[in-house]
Amino acid sequence: MIKLQDVTKVFSGRAGxxxxxxxxxxxxxxxxxxxxxxIGPSGAGKSTLIRVVNLLERPSSGRVEVGGVDITDLxxxxxxxxxxxxGMIFQHFNLLSSRxxxxxxxxxLELVGVPAAEIEQKVSQLLDLVGLADKRDRYPVELxxxxxxxxxxxxxxxxxxxxxxxxxxxxxxDPETTRSILRLLADxxxxxxxxxxxxxxxxxxxxxxxxxVAVMESGRFIEQGDVLDVFVHPRTPTGRALVTxxxxxxxxxxxxxxxxxxxVPGGGVVLRIVFRGSLxxxxxxxxxxxxFGTDMNxxxxxxxxxxxxxxxxxxxxxxxxxxxxxxxxxxxxxNRLDVEVLGYVPPSLRATG
Numbered sequence: 001m002i003k004l005q006d007v008t009k010v011f012s013g014r015a016g017x018x019x020x021x022x023x024x025x026x027x028x029x030x031x032x033x034x035x036x037x038x039i040g041p042s043g044a045g046k047s048t049l050i051r052v053v054n055l056l057e058r059p060s061s062g063r064v065e066v067g068g069v070d071i072t073d074l075x076x077x078x079x080x081x082x083x084x085x086x087g088m089i090f091q092h093f094n095l096l097s098s099r100x101x102x103x104x105x106x107x108x109l110e111l112v113g114v115p116a117a118e119i120e121q122k123v124s125q126l127l128d129l130v131g132l133a134d135k136r137d138r139y140p141v142e143l144x145x146x147x148x149x150x151x152x153x154x155x156x157x158x159x160x161x162x163x164x165x166x167x168x169x170x171x172x173x174d175p176e177t178t179r180s181i182l183r184l185l186a187d188x189x190x191x192x193x194x195x196x197x198x199x200x201x202x203x204x205x206x207x208x209x210x211x212x213v214a215v216m217e218s219g220r221f222i223e224q225g226d227v228l229d230v231f232v233h234p235r236t237p238t239g240r241a242l243v244t245x246x247x248x249x250x251x252x253x254x255x256x257x258x259x260x261x262x263x264v265p266g267g268g269v270v271l272r273i274v275f276r277g278s279l280x281x282x283x284x285x286x287x288x289x290x291x292f293g294t295d296m297n298x299x300x301x302x303x304x305x306x307x308x309x310x311x312x313x314x315x316x317x318x319x320x321x322x323x324x325x326x327x328x329x330x331x332x333x334x335n336r337l338d339v340e341v342l343g344y345v346p347p348s349l350r351a352t353g
Contacts, residue, residue, distance in 0.1 A: 001163060001195040002030040002053060007062030009048055009219075022048040023059070024219035032162075035189055035196040037206035037227070039242055040216035046199040049216070050165050053197060054086040055079060067162055084112070087156030091168040093148040095140040101127065101151050102136040108158045126154040129191075130184060146177035153184065157192075164188075166198040170205055182208045203242045207231055207306045215239045228306045232276050232313075233338055255299055259343025266347035268319035270299065271329070274338035275312040284335050285314070292327045294320030317345060 009023040022045045030036040040046050051057040052064060055071055064072045071082045095104050105123045114122070127133045130150040140148055149169060156164060166185070170178040186209050189196055200206060206213050206227055213230050215223040215238060223230055223239045234240040259270060275284075288294055300315040318325055332339045 001032040001034070001067060002028065002036075002197060003063075003065040004028040004049075004052070005063040005065075007049075007052060007059045007064065009045075009052060009057060010060045022219050023052065026062070026219075026221060028214065028221070030195060030197055032195055033189070033193045034212065035186070035198065035210050037210035037213040038197070038199045038216055039201065039203060039206050039213060041201060041238065041242075044216040045219040046201075046216055047167055048219075050088075050167050050197060050199050053163075053165055054083050054088060084108075084159040085161050086163045086165060087159070087161035088165040088167065089149065089152045089156045089169045091171050093140070093145075093152045093172075095148055095151055095155075097140050100137050100139055101132060101143070104140070104151050105154045105158055108155060112159070122158065123154075126157055129157070129188070130154045144177070145173050146180060149173065149177075149181055150184065153181075153188070157188070161194070163195045163197065166196060168200060169198070171200065171202070178205065179208065185209060201242075203231065203245060207304070215242065228276065228309055228311065231306060232274050232311050252299075256343070258345060260346060261343060263322075263344050264346045268297075268317045268345040268347075269325055269329075270315065270317050270342045270345060271332075272340040272342055273314045273316065273332060274340075275314070276309065276338075284332070284337065285316075288318075288328050288331070292320065292324040292331065294318050294324045294328050315342070319345075 004026050007023055007026040008021065011020045011022055013019050026049060038046055038049065048057055052059050053066065055064065055074070059072065062072075063070055066082065067085060069082060071079065074082055096107070099107065102123055105126055106119050109119045109122060124133070124136075127136055130153055132147060132150050132154065135143065135147060140151070143151070170181050173181060182205065185196060188194055198205070198210065210227050212225065213227045214221045215230065215234075215236065217236075217238045222236045223234065230239060231243055234243050255270070263269070285296065288296060295318070297317040297319070298314070299317060301312070303310070303312040305311070318328055320328075329339060
């Protein structure tokens with residue numbers, strides 16, 4: 001449904017400054033009906049990328065295809081027609097304060113000359129869909145942030161698009177409202193078969209709704225794949241930082257400061273252990289002390305699910321005889337767990353309790 005081939009976007013700098021390459025050879029394929037996430041830190045190029053998909057920003061080079069149509073060279077009436085098949089919702093809602101909820105949702109239909117009776121029927125259906133039928137005569141100033149975003153979603157759906165672009169659509173909302181908006185988007189995706197391309201800087205948003213994700217940095221994709229794979233086993237420092245923010249996957253800084261890079265006689269080892277799928281529900285850890293004579297001090301734990309698949313992240317200090325520690329790590333690997341050594345703890349600094 002969405003295909004980008006080697007897309008580059010360069011912004012001319014001010015007089016005397018260098019041009020800025022916001023996108024650098026982006027290639028992307030999003031299937032029809034898929035919810036695809038793009039995540040990255042501020043300045044990664046995410047907003048530029050999503051604006052390239054509907055040609056609000058025209059790429060400097062490369063091709064953009066939506067719904068089987070190469071829109072890269074479209075202009076004027078043909079471009080406006082193509083954009084009607086691409087809805088977009090924004091971080092700050094972009095509602096007209098002088099129009100009611102009904103009027104904001106009706107605006108795209110009025111602009112293309114849809115008869116009033118059809119507008120009435122269509123807008124009423126959309127307000128039912130987003131749960132705002134009782135707010136149709138209210139003005140934006142009378143609405144909460146979540147309600148404003150629901151108006152934005154209804155407006156984006158007014159022209160029956162096949163693609164919905166979400167530009168940081170939940171970053172201005174509190175966590176509970178964010179979850180309600182993501183549930184609404186998931187419901188719309190299932191009901192309408194809509195293809196959704198979502199950009200965010202929050203990994204928790206991606207894990208809630210997306211099947212696949214690309215991690216973006218400096219105008220490039222540095223990781224791309226199934227959300228569970230990227231979340232459980234990030235391959236880049238940026239990917240890991242985003243995951244850690246979502247899970248708290250590193251132990252407290254006071255713990256990290258006492259770690260050393262090499263084993264110390266009589267000391268312990270701090271491991272990050274990642275469980276996935278059915279292994280997240282197995283009592284693997286409880287077997288360690290009995291089998292190998294080692295002790296475990298839990299420093300951090302996180303259990304969640306992505307796309308109905310369980311996963312867990314456990315950070316723990318293992319102490320005991322060297323042979324027992326080696327056997328413990330080998331046992332974890334043999335059970336197909338991802339194990340990473342974060343560092344070693346000298347005996348004088350070992351955790352107690």
